Amino acid sequence: MVKEVSIVIRVPKDVVQGAKIPENEFERVARLELAIALYARGVLSLGQARRLAGLSKWEFLEELSKRKVERHYTNEELEDDLKFAET
DSSP, X not given: OOOOOOOOOOOOHHHHHHSSSOGGGHHHHXXXXXXXXXXXXXXXXXHHHXXXXXXXXXXXXXXXXXXTOOOOOOHHHHHHHHHHHHO
16 A cells, blocks of 8 residues: 655645646646656656656656656666566
8 A cells, every 4th residue: 555645835826826727727737747857857766756647657658758758768677578578
């Protein structure tokens, strides 16, 4: 079971209202943007970032592709993929 930690980030109301996204979508979009930024910087793994974004692996990979964010592909992932391809 994955434990969660609640972290509150206070965003000024005028920033939320001034964003070019509907106010009710702000949290979802902010989580996605944060997840992608932290993944791109190597702070979070793919699994951690996709869970932060609330997306499946494939949905997150699609978002990375749309934004031209290079995937961090480890040797372990390569070995897993090669084993899968052999079966």
